[in-house]
Amino acid sequence: TNRETYDPNDNPERIPLVDAMSKDQAQASLRAIWNSGSDDYPPQIYGPDTTITTRVRSISVLDEDTAQVRFVRRLEKAGIEPVERDFVAVVGFDFDPRVERSLDQVWRNPLGFTVTGYRIDAETLDPRG
Secondary structure, eight states, X not given: OTTTOBOTTTHHHHHHHHHHTBXXXXXXXXXXXXXXXXXXXXXXXXXXXXXXXXEEEEEEEEETTEEEEEEEEEEEETTSOOEEEEXXXXXXXXXXXXXXXXXXXXXXXXXXXXXXXXEEEESOSSOOO
């Protein structure tokens, strides 16, 4: 949910954490989106008055290193009704335990969970209604 959330108040802390828990294709795609030169750069698309929250509906483990996550994204912006849409993500993952330098780093990711691949698709073309 951290990857799909958008909140200008915690983006500067959350996105580096998501990056640190990603590698390979998942990390490259995250960095491409969160590059200020990208046409898809979230702060340029959503601005300072929008938040996007996510709620996981289900997680299905497809094999030893792949899961399917169904979730709802809720976009809230001043002056418009909130919009909810259903999405599905296929997530490649690995557990990569590391020797961390600080207790804070251990608490953030004690098992070394790392996202290696990430693909998201809308489940429907229409918002929830």
